[in-house]
Amino acid sequence: MYFAGLDVGARYTKTLIIDGDARVLSKKMSTSGFDNNIISKNLLNNLCMELGITLEEINKIGVTGCGKKNIDFANYEFSETMVAAKSVFFFNKNVRTIIEVGAEESRVVKLNSDGRIIDSVINEKCAAGTGTFVELMARTLEITLKDFSELSMKSEKKIPMNAHCIVFAESEVVSLIHSGVDKKDIVRAVNDAIASRIASMARRVKVEAEVALIGGLAKNSGFVFSLKNNLELDNIVIPDDPEYMGAFGAALLTREL
Amino acid sequence: MIVHYGYLDASGEYFITVDDSKCSVCIEKGCIKACPKSIFMESENDYGEKVMMVKDEVRKMLKYICAECKPSVNRPPLPCVTACPYDAITHSW
Ligand code: SF4
Numbered sequence: 001m002y003f004a005g006l007d008v009g010a011r012y013t014k015t016l017i018i019d020g021d022a023r024v025l026s027k028k029m030s031t032s033g034f035d036n037n038i039i040s041k042n043l044l045n046n047l048c049m050e051l052g053i054t055l056e057e058i059n060k061i062g063v064t065g066c067g068k069k070n071i072d073f074a075n076y077e078f079s080e081t082m083v084a085a086k087s088v089f090f091f092n093k094n095v096r097t098i099i100e101v102g103a104e105e106s107r108v109v110k111l112n113s114d115g116r117i118i119d120s121v122i123n124e125k126c127a128a129g130t131g132t133f134v135e136l137m138a139r140t141l142e143i144t145l146k147d148f149s150e151l152s153m154k155s156e157k158k159i160p161m162n163a164h165c166i167v168f169a170e171s172e173v174v175s176l177i178h179s180g181v182d183k184k185d186i187v188r189a190v191n192d193a194i195a196s197r198i199a200s201m202a203r204r205v206k207v208e209a210e211v212a213l214i215g216g217l218a219k220n221s222g223f224v225f226s227l228k229n230n231l232e233l234d235n236i237v238i239p240d241d242p243e244y245m246g247a248f249g250a251a252l253l254t255r256e257l
Numbered sequence: 258m259i260v261h262y263g264y265l266d267a268s269g270e271y272f273i274t275v276d277d278s279k280c281s282v283c284i285e286k287g288c289i290k291a292c293p294k295s296i297f298m299e300s301e302n303d304y305g306e307k308v309m310m311v312k313d314e315v316r317k318m319l320k321y322i323c324a325e326c327k328p329s330v331n332r333p334p335l336p337c338v339t340a341c342p343y344d345a346i347t348h349s350w
């Protein structure tokens with residue numbers, strides 16, 4: 001038995017195939033584009049080729065993400081909150097708060113001990129609390145995303161950033177560069193600023209341990225450190241492939257239907 | 258399930274919070290008719306319950322859409338909150 005999960009996000013499309021025992025057999029992602037239907041199908045075909053199967057051999061396909069409505073070959077559609085809850089709880093039954101930071105939106109989902117969603121909040125208005133913000137800041141600082149994560153951890157200085165908007169933040173970063181502030185301290189300031197936005201949103205649902213972080217930004221250890229500090233947490237659970245949790249949740253839910 | 262619809266930006270937090278466990282037993286769904294800006298709709302939540310939701314397209318504009326119901330002085334009771342017999346709706350601003 002094969003089940004596929006697709007997560008058609010604003011910036012990246014993630015796909016994976018699991019078997020009847022929920023083992024991930026293969027996964028792939030690519031940049032989302034104009035026709036996400038074709039992009040998703042190509043990704044799935046590549047996964048099938050890797051596994052030596054055809055698309056027709058996949059029993060069912062589930063889709064989530066902001067571009068889910070454009071996918072015409074999926075059997076089921078799921079909300080982003082639902083797939084986050086499903087996938088994280090599958091790995092760790094002690095998680096009560098899930099924080100997801102995607103490219104263009106972030107969300108917080110609170111679970112009860114059965115894994116049912118009891119509270120949720122989505123912020124899709126302001127890019128200053130999302131992965132796109134980090135990508136833009138990394139470009140402005142002329143460093144890679146990997147460096148962005150590592151440099152932040154080397155900083156011992158806190159510089160407050162006042163800008164709450166991605167446009168103003170960029171000019172604030174440029175003036176910090178011109179005034180000779182060390183890159184590592186600027187990177188930390190950016191991570192602190194994003195963490196502060198996400199933390200304010202998370203506080204709406206009263207953060208309860210254990211807390212899991214998913215989405216691409218979970219790979220930025222500097223951001224994780226800032227978020228832990230801001231929420232006064234000793235630990236944040238991060239799954240192995242935090243950016244695939246949406247696709248995994250969609251595949252898990254599909255497997256149950 | 259409690260759902261916070263809205264956003265935060267540099268000027269503040271603009272969320273309408275709905276306890277949709279109450280909506281699932283509310284037959285009338287009076288909030289939908291009461292809102293002069295028609296921002297609410299009936300839909301199924303993740304657990305297949307018929308609840309009230311804030312429409313997608315207005316979630317990023319709540320501060321401006323609700324402005325008419327929220328004059329800065331002498332604010333009257335909000336039509337949506339008044340229409341709800343279960344106290345399921347709260348506004349953060
Ligand atoms: S009137 Fe209140 S309980 Fe009924 S649907 Fe609206 S918010 Fe929910």
Ligand code: SF4
Nearest residue numbers: 292294323326336337
């Ligand atoms: S405050 Fe007015 S416009 Fe806003 S949701 Fe309530 S009734 Fe509708």
